[in-house]
Amino acid sequence: MDTERNGRIIIAGTGPVGLTAALALADIGMPVTLAGPPPSSDDRRTTALMTPALAFLDGLGVLAVIGPRAAPLKVMRIADATKRLIRGPVVIFRAAEIGEDHFGLNIPNRDLNAALESAVAAHPAIEWRRVLVESWTIGGGGVLARLADGSTVEGALAVAADGRLSPARAAAGIRVTTRSYPQAALVLNFSHSRGHGFVSTEFHTETGPFTQVPLPGDRSSLVWVVNPKTAEELAALDDASLSERVEEQMQSILGRVAVEPGRQVYPLGATLPVRFAQNRVALVGEAAHVFPPIGAQGLNLGIRDVRDLVQIVTENRNDPGTERALSAYDRRRRPDVLARAGAVNLLNLSLLSDMLPVQLARSAGLGMVGGFAPLRALFMREGLQPGSGFASMLSGLREQVRR
Ligand SMILES: Cc1cc2nc3c(=O)[nH]c(=O)nc-3n(C[C@H](O)[C@H](O)[C@H](O)COP(=O)(O)OP(=O)(O)OC[C@H]3O[C@@H](n4cnc5c(N)ncnc54)[C@H](O)[C@@H]3O)c2cc1C
Numbered sequence: 001m002d003t004e005r006n007g008r009i010i011i012a013g014t015g016p017v018g019l020t021a022a023l024a025l026a027d028i029g030m031p032v033t034l035a036g037p038p039p040s041s042d043d044r045r046t047t048a049l050m051t052p053a054l055a056f057l058d059g060l061g062v063l064a065v066i067g068p069r070a071a072p073l074k075v076m077r078i079a080d081a082t083k084r085l086i087r088g089p090v091v092i093f094r095a096a097e098i099g100e101d102h103f104g105l106n107i108p109n110r111d112l113n114a115a116l117e118s119a120v121a122a123h124p125a126i127e128w129r130r131v132l133v134e135s136w137t138i139g140g141g142g143v144l145a146r147l148a149d150g151s152t153v154e155g156a157l158a159v160a161a162d163g164r165l166s167p168a169r170a171a172a173g174i175r176v177t178t179r180s181y182p183q184a185a186l187v188l189n190f191s192h193s194r195g196h197g198f199v200s201t202e203f204h205t206e207t208g209p210f211t212q213v214p215l216p217g218d219r220s221s222l223v224w225v226v227n228p229k230t231a232e233e234l235a236a237l238d239d240a241s242l243s244e245r246v247e248e249q250m251q252s253i254l255g256r257v258a259v260e261p262g263r264q265v266y267p268l269g270a271t272l273p274v275r276f277a278q279n280r281v282a283l284v285g286e287a288a289h290v291f292p293p294i295g296a297q298g299l300n301l302g303i304r305d306v307r308d309l310v311q312i313v314t315e316n317r318n319d320p321g322t323e324r325a326l327s328a329y330d331r332r333r334r335p336d337v338l339a340r341a342g343a344v345n346l347l348n349l350s351l352l353s354d355m356l357p358v359q360l361a362r363s364a365g366l367g368m369v370g371g372f373a374p375l376r377a378l379f380m381r382e383g384l385q386p387g388s389g390f391a392s393m394l395s396g397l398r399e400q401v402r403r
Contacts, residue, residue: 017285018161
């Protein structure tokens with residue numbers, strides 16, 4: 001395979017990260033082949049995307065169509081709803097406190113995927129083959145994908161956007177560590193009799209978070225993390241009983257609740273690879289990191305994978321699949337992914353743990369963040385964009401020293 005003549009990038013996977021990667025890499029003038037079936041229209045989840053991720057999508061021209069179907073997140077509240085001896089205080093993060101109108105938007109996955117799908121279909125530089133990759137051959141200075149329709153495609157770089165089980169990652173020989181949690185997420189949308197005021201509330205419970213996120217109108221989405229048996233039992237309830245359980249768990253802060261049709265249950269786990277790129281394959285999205293849905297991190301991180309990959313490819317246009325380029329990508333993504341995955345897994349384990357010292361540490365941490373405005377601002381800025389909280393704190397300190 002001659003990579004000088006064939007700088008093509010093959011992207012496997014048509015979830016939100018694969019579609020975003022195809023648009024972003026085609027926009028910088030790379031020849032792109034995307035492999036995978038059209039995304040499912042049956043995904044009832046919503047995704048909270050923070051402003052940096054939204055700015056990236058806006059640059060790809062997909063945000064304008066999504067906007068009216070999404071709700072802004074102006075306030076995020078964490079309430080300790082555990083029944084333990086030591087409980088943390090309610091912590092409230094307001095976007096206005098750091099001079100922002102909102103932290104991000106809560107977007108129905110169906111609308112996000114549909115907007116990305118039509119932008120990809122209309123992009124002249126993307127060749128979309130709507131079938132799965134069946135096998136990979138890596139070597140001879142390139143990568144070859146055999147597709148389910150019998151066709152083949154050769155490239156200089158394969159982008160693995162093929163999800164948590166990632167066959168492309170396995171073909172590159174990248175090992176992963178995987179842990180499954182005794183938890184599952186029940187996901188649904190509901191309407192309520194009181195307005196949400198664009199506030200999202202995350203109730204921390206002994207089985208995991210119960211997170212309400214606003215949607216347009218008097219509607220919200222819910223991710224309710226419980227043990228897998230309870231998730232199945234809740235999902236099997238009739239609408240009236242489930243509405244009652246949701247309202248009770250929310251302490252009626254949004255008034256009467258009416259769940260909408262369609263409930264989905266997702267088992268929770270965590271997967272991390274030992275490297276983020278190797279053997280002409282770069283990992284993005286859930287192929288690169290899986291962790292529990294706490295604090296709206298997964299897709300935000302996936303979009304940062306794409307942003308960094310675009311930069312590495314721009315610097316290595318002739319052959320974006322060399323070991324030098326892939327090592328640079330690995331170094332760029334490692335700190336961000338490990339920090340986010342570590343924080344989310346630690347918070348999740350601290351909720352599940354019955355040990356008193358762990359409960360003390362968690363409630364003391366929440367107390368410090370809740371009671372100390374500069375620390376809250378640091379968390380809010382870091383939540384939006386890694387490094388920006390510390391950068392803002394340092395510039396504040398420099399300003400004080402100058403005075
Ligand atoms: C309940 C829940 C709530 C969440 N909420 C948020 C949130 O609020 N904010 C946030 O940022 N993140 C959130 N996340 C995380 C977010 O959903 C994921 O990070 C995101 O969906 C990952 O997208 P992806 O494209 O990497 O993977 P996927 O969506 O899994 O897509 C992988 C694709 O690869 C395809 N594929 C597999 N094998 C092959 C093959 N051989 N050839 C070609 N294609 C293949 C599949 O068909 C699929 O389309 C949440 C997750 C869960 C479970």
